[in-house]
Amino acid sequence: MFFLVVTAIHETQYRISVAYSATMELDTESRIMAEEEKKLANGRNLSDPFFLKDVIRRSRKGDIQAMEAIYNHFNRPLFNLVYRYTYNSEMAEDLLQDIFLKVFSHLHDIRNEETFVGWIYRIAVNTCYSYLRRKKSQLQRTLPLDEVEGKIEGENYKSGDEIMKKSLDDAIQNLPDKMKSTFILHDVQGFKHREISQMLGCSTGTSKSQLFKARMKIREYLGNKTMFKERGK
Structure with missing residues (x-):
């Protein structure tokens, strides 16, 4: 689902390209980026505030590995949260996609990276609130006795x-x-x-x-x- 989110962002704001050249000769900057990507691939803990700040800043620039690190770190706990509102796995996945789309589309709104966890959960909770309001309205109109x-x-x-x-x-x-x-x-x-x-x-x-x-x-x-x-x- 992460790539669906990235694709949606690609169509709206970021224009993210996932094409990398395997044969590109690495200069000094490229080697540094490769090391950072290796850290991300090894699942370095985003609970480290300094690492989280770096990942957020890289995600703002459209870095796929950094965005995927955020997605992988928060995907399961956010799904568990959303499921408690929906009690429907398919609907929870749909809402989760909406949540990550909002997160990646509004990363530039964060002025203090230290508030990121609270910020992402607030987006999740507000998305669930909107779902509940829609559901309540639909049930009142359509649920047969x-x-x-x-x-x-x-x-x-x-x-x-x-x-x-x-x-x-x-x-x-x-x-x-x-x-x-x-x-x-x-x-x-x-x-x-x-x-x-x-x-x-x-x-x-x-x-x-x-x-x-x-x-x-x-x-x-x-x-x-x-x-x-x-x-x-």
Whole structure:
């Protein structure tokens, strides 16, 4: 999918060329670039702030290896984040492509490379918000009543573990957007409140408050589901 993103950027802004000459004689500058590409190929950790800055600056210039390093480093955690909003692998991949397209198209907007991680996650969360708003609008217009009833009846044929997982997923899905994002980023992906505040553009106090409220709502939702099932026995 990385090359789909690069192709999209190629058609819009960057005009990136991926044709390299294997027989080109390397001068001093070329040898330095070759060494840097080797580091990227060896998967040097982008958690190194100095290396990350260099990769961002090279990506701004359309360096394929640098852009691919960013993609490879953030692809899996961002996919896991997006999947928690969609619960659909194909849709998550589509949204992920949109996210990386926005990232690579707006690298020049970053004035402080140290905020890059928070910046890229904010793009991801906002993209997910937009998806949820579209989905909610579509469901309100098109979801038939018998389809809803069919989903409810289908729960009776699932195992206990499947029902519990489905209930937890439903509880997360039913959270307000900001609570959902805080819960996913903190309890699922393991970010600290300081990091989440940068991603969501809020204070650490707000992040902690949203997490507390999210946990309480999930607990309440799961408790109500349990009571409902017990009454139905």
